[in-house]
Amino acid sequence: MKNSKTKSTIIKVMIYVFLTLVAIIYLAPLLWVFMVSFKTNAEIFTSPFALPESFYLDNFIFAWTAGKLGIATLNSFIVCGVTLVLSMLIGSMAAFAIGRLRWKLAGPCMTFFMIGMMIPVHCVMIPLFTRFAKIGLSNSLIGLVLPYLTFSLPVTIFIMTGFFKSMPNELIESACIDGASIYGIFFKIALPLSKTGLFVTGLMTFVANWNELLLAMVLISDDTKKTLPVSLSKFVGPYNTNYSQMFAAIIIAIIPTIIVYCIFSNQIVDGLTAGAVKG
Amino acid sequence: MDKLLRDKKAIIIFITPALLLFTVVLFIPICQSVYYSFCEYKGLTAPKFIGLTNYRNMLKDKSLVYALKNSLFFLIFSCLTQLVIGLLLAGLLTNIEKGRNLFKNIIYLPCVLSSTALGLLWMFIFSPKLGVNQLLAKFGMEGPKWLMDTSGFIILPMWVIAFVALWQYVGQSMMLYMAQISGISKSLYEASYIDGCSKVKSFIHITLPLIRPMVATAMSLNAIGSLKFFDLIFNMTEGGPNHRTEVLATHLYTQGFKFNKYGYASAIGVILIVLCLAVTAFINKVVKTENYEM
Numbered sequence: 358m359k360n361s362k363t364k365s366t367i368i369k370v371m372i373y374v375f376l377t378l379v380a381i382i383y384l385a386p387l388l389w390v391f392m393v394s395f396k397t398n399a400e401i402f403t404s405p406f407a408l409p410e411s412f413y414l415d416n417f418i419f420a421w422t423a424g425k426l427g428i429a430t431l432n433s434f435i436v437c438g439v440t441l442v443l444s445m446l447i448g449s450m451a452a453f454a455i456g457r458l459r460w461k462l463a464g465p466c467m468t469f470f471m472i473g474m475m476i477p478v479h480c481v482m483i484p485l486f487t488r489f490a491k492i493g494l495s496n497s498l499i500g501l502v503l504p505y506l507t508f509s510l511p512v513t514i515f516i517m518t519g520f521f522k523s524m525p526n527e528l529i530e531s532a533c534i535d536g537a538s539i540y541g542i543f544f545k546i547a548l549p550l551s552k553t554g555l556f557v558t559g560l561m562t563f564v565a566n567w568n569e570l571l572l573a574m575v576l577i578s579d580d581t582k583k584t585l586p587v588s589l590s591k592f593v594g595p596y597n598t599n600y601s602q603m604f605a606a607i608i609i610a611i612i613p614t615i616i617v618y619c620i621f622s623n624q625i626v627d628g629l630t631a632g633a634v635k636g
Numbered sequence: 637m638d639k640l641l642r643d644k645k646a647i648i649i650f651i652t653p654a655l656l657l658f659t660v661v662l663f664i665p666i667c668q669s670v671y672y673s674f675c676e677y678k679g680l681t682a683p684k685f686i687g688l689t690n691y692r693n694m695l696k697d698k699s700l701v702y703a704l705k706n707s708l709f710f711l712i713f714s715c716l717t718q719l720v721i722g723l724l725l726a727g728l729l730t731n732i733e734k735g736r737n738l739f740k741n742i743i744y745l746p747c748v749l750s751s752t753a754l755g756l757l758w759m760f761i762f763s764p765k766l767g768v769n770q771l772l773a774k775f776g777m778e779g780p781k782w783l784m785d786t787s788g789f790i791i792l793p794m795w796v797i798a799f800v801a802l803w804q805y806v807g808q809s810m811m812l813y814m815a816q817i818s819g820i821s822k823s824l825y826e827a828s829y830i831d832g833c834s835k836v837k838s839f840i841h842i843t844l845p846l847i848r849p850m851v852a853t854a855m856s857l858n859a860i861g862s863l864k865f866f867d868l869i870f871n872m873t874e875g876g877p878n879h880r881t882e883v884l885a886t887h888l889y890t891q892g893f894k895f896n897k898y899g900y901a902s903a904i905g906v907i908l909i910v911l912c913l914a915v916t917a918f919i920n921k922v923v924k925t926e927n928y929e930m
Contacts (some may be wrong), residue, residue: 369732374729375728379725379743380739383745383803384742389638390757401766403826404722409753413669423732445654451653454650454651457641458643458646460644470654473658474911477860478864479864479866479889480669480905480908480909483901483905484664485661508660509664568751570752570867581832586750586753589752589753590752590871598735607753607757614748614749615749618741623737629747629752630812633852634812
């Protein structure tokens with residue numbers, strides 16, 4: 358008995374050692390970039406792994422202003438925020454119609470939306486680009502919101518339909534008897550009862566669009582309208598030779614996400630997983 | 637109440653915005669894209685129908701052959717490694733009590749970070765004079781040119797990029813498997829321990845069969861993700877050196893938006909859609925054979 362106990366302790370220790378190594382592989386690159394972003398360009402080559410001699414903040418200021426990361430962050434916020442609100446509203450409206458209202462075409466309609474989950478955005482990029490150029494939507498944030506919104510809808514509709522379908526009938530019945538209209542039922546009963554679903558879908562939408570690069574790169578060429586990934590990708594490129602500034606730019610781009618993640622990590626991880634399980 | 641739920645006007649108001657967006661921004665462009673793939677279209681003049689020429693040109697396009705090879709390598713590599721490592725991590729994490737959330741959150745972190753920023757970050761870490769090579773130099777070793785080397789059937793940069801992609805996205809698979817494992821009833825395990833099963837054996841005979849549906853889900857997510865794969869490659873190598881790390885998505889971008897060959901790029905897009913649908917169907921057919929009661 359004692360022997361098997363020591364054996365299981367050894368296995369436990371080995372598991373922890375292994376997991377710690379994995380954690381180091383995950384954190385070391387991020388910590389290294391964070392550290393060198395405070396160094397001067399020369400220091401990166403002479404003492405890459407030492408702590409920085411002084412906290413040299415010019416890198417960050419340069420990346421923020423000359424790299425146009427400040428305006429890019431603002432643009433990203435506008436685009437993602439607008440997309441988030443609209444996709445939650447439009448998506449749950451459609452989900453309510455499919456999951457709760459009674460009409461013949463609800464099933465086929467759902468299938469139509471679900472096809473959208475399989476379609477990679479690459480395949481619609483060229484028609485969108487040429488069309489938007491014709492009607493003056495290229496180089497505008499609205500032109501970016503439209504495809505973001507559309508590609509966020511399938512997951513939103515799928516998850517919200519699940520929530521609305523599982524809602525007890527009695528609630529809606531009693532609201533009916535109280536004389537509520539269908540719109541009242543949607544806004545005052547259905548939506549508040551599906552807060553978890555709204556949180557999950559909102560989170561998925563925001564994270565996906567915040568990090569989206571390809572469409573933003575194709576549809577927007579004006580420097581003042583670029584989103585964060587595009588500006589970052591342009592600033593940190595083969596033509597720049599000041600490494601510490603580029604490292605600072607990377608840190609600026611990821612630090613807000615990391616801070617939010619540190620505060621709400623459990624909710625975020627569980628929320629996104631719940632979304633992926635259902636999607 | 638029935639009358640209220642059958643209200644035609646309400647149904648139309650609720651469903652129209654989504655349906656309209658979907659049709660205009662997704663459905664019509666896909667049809668256009670398929671049509672463009674049979675056309676010569678360079679942006680300035682109207683598309684001209686040329687039949688299958690774009691598809692025939694693909695056979696002569698050497699970069700496309702690289703792109704297709706790399707995309708398939710990527711697909712197979714990420715499906716297999718994410719399955720094995722994701723399951724391993726999920727299995728280990730469900731077996732420990734202390735620090736489970738901490739490790740879980742650390743491994744999941746890169747999934748929510750911008751793949752543009754992470755791609756650039758790893759590009760520096762694997763660049764000739766920084767990061768890994770500086771570390772190797774400390775031990776007196778000279779590292780290879782991680783992202784420039786072009787020897788071998790699958791070249792070194794592809795392995796590096798595949799590793800980074802695994803690093804970034806394995807948390808997603810791990811979480812999916814963990815969610816499924818925690819749903820398995822404890823009594824099954826207790827019964828197996830009484831029968832004298834070891835933990836490893838019960839993992840193989842109880843956990844694995846029961847999470848099979850989730851394996852199908854996670855694998856199709858991985859497969860579609862790896863076919864769509866763009867951000868990391870674009871930021872780490874831009875398809876270079878000499879188009880050797882090109883994948884379908886980067887090739888589509890270069891052909892379409894650097895050389896303005898809209899017709900040809902659309903044809904690549906069509907190939908991409910077909911691959912996505914085929915691979916998802918294949919995985920669901922092969923992996924998701926039986927469903928056990930839990």
